[in-house]
Amino acid sequence: EVQMVESGGGLVQPGWSLRLSCATSGFTFSNYWMSWVRQAPGKGLEWVANMKQDGSEIYYVDSVKGRFTISRDNAKNSLYLQMNSLRVEDTATYYCVRAWAKPGTGPPLDHWGQGTLVTVSS
Amino acid sequence: DIQMTQSPSSLSASVGDRVTITCRASQSISINLNWYQQKPGNAPKILIYAASSLQSGVPSRFSGSGSGTDFTLTISSLQPEDFATYYCQQTYGARTWTFGQGTKVEMK
Numbered sequence: 001e002v003q004m005v006e007s008g009g010g011l012v013q014p015g016w017s018l019r020l021s022c023a024t025s026g027f028t029f030s031n032y033w034m035s036w037v038r039q040a041p042g043k044g045l046e047w048v049a050n051m052k053q054d055g056s057e058i059y060y061v062d063s064v065k066g067r068f069t070i071s072r073d074n075a076k077n078s079l080y081l082q083m084n085s086l087r088v089e090d091t092a093t094y095y096c097v098r099a100w101a102k103p104g105t106g107p108p109l110d111h112w113g114q115g116t117l118v119t120v121s122s
Numbered sequence: 123d124i125q126m127t128q129s130p131s132s133l134s135a136s137v138g139d140r141v142t143i144t145c146r147a148s149q150s151i152s153i154n155l156n157w158y159q160q161k162p163g164n165a166p167k168i169l170i171y172a173a174s175s176l177q178s179g180v181p182s183r184f185s186g187s188g189s190g191t192d193f194t195l196t197i198s199s200l201q202p203e204d205f206a207t208y209y210c211q212q213t214y215g216a217r218t219w220t221f222g223q224g225t226k227v228e229m230k
Contacts, residue, residue, distance in 0.1 A: 035219075037166075045158070045166060045209050047219040059217045062123070095165055107177055108156055108213045112165035 002026040002111045004079075004096045009116030016086050020116060022079040022096030027111075029077040033099035035109060036070060036081050038092035038118075046092070049081065050099060064090075086120045093117050124148055124212050128222035134230040141197040143225045145210035150190045154214040157186055157195045160224075161206045169208075170195065197227075205229055 008020040020036075036048040049070040050059045058070055069082040079096055093115035100108050125148040135141050145155065153173035158166040168177045170186035173193060183198045197204055210222040 044224040045160075045211075045221040047211070047221060050217070050219070057217075061218065103213075104154070104172075107168045107171040107175075108219075109158070109166075109211070110168050110177065112167075114165055 002098065004098065004111060004113030006094065006096045006113045006116035009094065009118045011119045011121065012086055013122050014086060014088055014120055016120075017082070017084045018086060018118060020081040020083065020094055020096075020118070022081075022113060024077045024079065024096075024098070027098065029072075030074040031101050033101070033103070034070075034072060034079045035097045035099045036079075037095045037097050037109070037112075038090075039095070039115075040089075040092045043092075048094070051079070083118070086118075088120050091118060091120045123218065124151060124214060124220055126210055126212055126220050126222040128208075128210055128225050130225060131223065132226040132228060134228050135200050136230045137200055137202055139200045141200050141204075141227060143195045143208055143210075143227075145188075145193045145195070145222050147191045147193075147212055147214075151212045151214035153189050154212055155186070155188065155193045156211045156213060157184075158209045158211065158221075159204075159206045160209065166209065200227070 003025045005023045051070045067085045071080045095115045096113040097109045098111040127146045155173045157170040160166040174186045207224045207226045
């Protein structure tokens with residue numbers, strides 16, 4: 001069974017940093033692009049970042065560029081999101097999501113974790 | 123950046139109704155359009171990818187159509203478990219992705 005388990009969320013003050021982790025199992029992690037998607041309380045979905053299998057391609061939504069860094073450890077089947085200079089508007093549930101093996105082939109976001117809540121407040 | 127606009131934002135329907143949700147892209151995205159369903163307290167679930175391909179395990183009452191800038195998600199006969207929020211998403215260029223704002227399907 002494909003599983004993604006996020007951790008690392010919590011309550012932080014504006015300007016602080018937080019690192020999210022995502023432990024995966026049930027599939028060959030190194031074969032897939034991975035993504036982070038977030039959802040502010042009561043709001044819609046927002047794609048945050050994508051990372052190719054070998055890390056050679058990384059993309060971010062404009063609002064987090066320069067502040068967030070996506071990374072992965074294929075040996076540990078894990079995905080990370082380093083979030084610096086956090087803002088109140090970054091408050092959201094952050095989902096770790098399996099993307100596709102190859103762009104344009106099959107469903108792009110087919111397995112989601114249950115999410116971890118990040119709250120940025122003073 | 124490509125913007126995605128869904129309509130309506132919400133709708134009320136009854137079990138057995140045919141429901142249609144539309145999604146418009148700000149520029150042509152070919153068929154790089156996907157649909158997700160989200161129920162309260164749960165992670166989203168993919169229904170349709172590449173505009174019209176049904177994800178494995180998704181009931182055949184769900185269908186998608188369109189290409190270019192205009193897309194449609196249709197539920198042919200609404201079931202009780204289909205009351206949820208639906209999102210479209212573009213994956214054109216496989217680089218930066220965007221979701222529509224969502225359509226909440228409520229019971230009439």
